Amino acid sequence: MKFLEELGFNDEDISEVQVNTPKLLLKEFAEGKELVSVNVNFLRDLGVLNYKEIVINYSDMFLMDPSNFKNIFLKYDKLDLIEKISKNVTIIEHL
Numbered sequence: 001m002k003f004l005e006e007l008g009f010n011d012e013d014i015s016e017v018q019v020n021t022p023k024l025l026l027k028e029f030a031e032g033k034e035l036v037s038v039n040v041n042f043l044r045d046l047g048v049l050n051y052k053e054i055v056i057n058y059s060d061m062f063l064m065d066p067s068n069f070k071n072i073f074l075k076y077d078k079l080d081l082i083e084k085i086s087k088n089v090t091i092i093e094h095l
Contacts, residue, residue, distance in 0.1 A: 003033040004055075007040045013052050021059045029059055036062045039069045046073060047082050053089050061092070 001014050009017070021029060029036060036055075039062045043051040055062060061069065072095050073081060084091050 001030055009052055016056045020056055025060055028063055032063050038066045042070055048085055050086055054092055058092050
């Protein structure tokens with residue numbers, strides 16, 4: 001899980017990912033670090049400031065194919081989406 005440090009996560013953030021992610025999924029998450037990194041970087045580049053909170057609470061979505069992952073977010077107005085995510089990260093469940 002050290003690869004998350006390169007994405008801006010500190011030890012506490014990484015610990016939260018490990019606690020909030022089921023063990024089976026955690027293994028896939030660690031093994032799919034390239035895929036996870038692409039999807040995390042997309043959110044960061046999009047301007048989502050609370051991307052760490054999304055990873056901590058919705059780690060399974062970061063195992064998606066990058067094109068499918070991007071399409072979830074790109075179908076919405078960028079600024080509106082970023083604002084809504086910053087106010088309430090649970091909106092991710094409804095995208």
